[in-house]
Amino acid sequence: MTPAIQVQDLTKKFNDLVAVNHISFEIEQGEIFGLLGPNGAGKTTTLSMLSTMQKPTQGTAIVQGKDVEKNEDDVRKAIGIVFQDQSLDEELTAMENMDFHGRLYRIPPDVRAQRTDELLRLVELYDRKHDIVKTFSGGMRRRLEIARGLLHHPSVLFLDEPTLGLDPQTRNHLWQYIASLSKEKHITIILTTHYMEEADRLCDRIAIIDHGTIIALDTPQNLKNGIGGDIITITTSDPATVVQILTKPWIHRVEQHHDKIRINLENAEQHISEIISLLNQHSIPIHSVSIHKPTLEDVFLSFTGKTIREQEIDGKEMMRMHRKMMRH
Numbered sequence: 654m655t656p657a658i659q660v661q662d663l664t665k666k667f668n669d670l671v672a673v674n675h676i677s678f679e680i681e682q683g684e685i686f687g688l689l690g691p692n693g694a695g696k697t698t699t700l701s702m703l704s705t706m707q708k709p710t711q712g713t714a715i716v717q718g719k720d721v722e723k724n725e726d727d728v729r730k731a732i733g734i735v736f737q738d739q740s741l742d743e744e745l746t747a748m749e750n751m752d753f754h755g756r757l758y759r760i761p762p763d764v765r766a767q768r769t770d771e772l773l774r775l776v777e778l779y780d781r782k783h784d785i786v787k788t789f790s791g792g793m794r795r796r797l798e799i800a801r802g803l804l805h806h807p808s809v810l811f812l813d814e815p816t817l818g819l820d821p822q823t824r825n826h827l828w829q830y831i832a833s834l835s836k837e838k839h840i841t842i843i844l845t846t847h848y849m850e851e852a853d854r855l856c857d858r859i860a861i862i863d864h865g866t867i868i869a870l871d872t873p874q875n876l877k878n879g880i881g882g883d884i885i886t887i888t889t890s891d892p893a894t895v896v897q898i899l900t901k902p903w904i905h906r907v908e909q910h911h912d913k914i915r916i917n918l919e920n921a922e923q924h925i926s927e928i929i930s931l932l933n934q935h936s937i938p939i940h941s942v943s944i945h946k947p948t949l950e951d952v953f954l955s956f957t958g959k960t961i962r963e964q965e966i967d968g969k970e971m972m973r974m975h976r977k978m979m980r981h
């Protein structure tokens with residue numbers, strides 16, 4: 654089967670800034686594919702190029718067999734888009750918002766009405782279809798946007814930070830809808846997120862993106878398996894000494910991150926008491942100790958040397974993030 658999306662060497666520059674830097678990947682039909690990365694990594698810009706909203710500086714992107722630059726209209730017919738900017742009309746009802754979108758896509762009135770009912774049921778907004786959007790919660794609006802994005806029966810759905818700013822319960826709820834679209838309707842979904850858990854729970858495969866480059870691409874499980882073993886995290890006021898003395902052959906890797914030491918090893922439970930005694934022998938103060946299986950955060954850290962949440966962001970970037978949050 655032809656892949657739903659084929660990206661080759663895709664690049665976007667804004668003057669001197671390389672927002673997306675020669676990325677290549679393929680997405681299978683019906684797959685949920687996540688672009689995971691910190692703020693400013695280039696996720697939205699990638700989606701914008703795939704959805705024909707921005708022209709690539711270099712490289713190609715093929716969506717359902719159509720080139721995003723040469724066959725813009727065909728690509729637009731094949732895709733549904735739910736981007737970060739809220740674009741619902743607050744003064745209209747859920748049904749009116751759907752109807753307006755259906756008219757834009759020239760869907761005949763009877764088909765429009767039938768699909769609207771079906772989709773509003775799917776996202777559990779059918780009972781609220783005559784209510785104006787102004788009265789909807791953030792999660793309801795997001796669900797309505799997804800329903801609207803599906804009205805013209807796209808085979809590929811782009812979701813840019815679908816759960817940004819939503820509470821954990823609503824986020825969970827939305828994940829179920831997104832998963833059902835892929836499993837039951839066989840819609841290919843490409844989403845961006847900087848929530849590790851979202852990528853882990855929802856995506857069949859993940860491309861971890863940083864500074865416009867894909868630094869890792871695989872299933873969440875394989876990415877975590879790539880780290881191997883367990884992680885012991887120790888917080889201490891003397892991390893430099895801990896790094897020096899933890900030189901046992903059964904330790905794969907020791908990384909210092911501020912006052913935290915992350916130790917990668919097999920069978921952490923068996924070795925933890927030995928590590929603690931060793932630190933006690935050297936009178937190293939221990940503030941906290943925890944053991945966990947590798948997470949995507951550990952994957953990101955091992956590739957970039959920094960945590961996904963601790964990016965250095967300047968004031969301008971802070972303002973940009975704040976504006977995005979305020980839109981939801």
Ligand SMILES: Nc1ncnc2c1ncn2[C@@H]1O[C@H](COP(=O)(O)OP(=O)(O)OP(=O)(O)O)[C@@H](O)[C@H]1O
Pocket residue numbers: 667670671672690691692693694695696697698699845847974
């Ligand atoms: N229209 C633009 N003009 C100039 N620079 C831009 C433009 N759009 C994005 N950028 C810059 O390109 C880089 C990538 O931005 P992008 O929005 O794609 O990142 P992101 O990974 O989606 O981040 P976020 O999670 O904050 O949405 C950032 O440095 C951003 O400031």
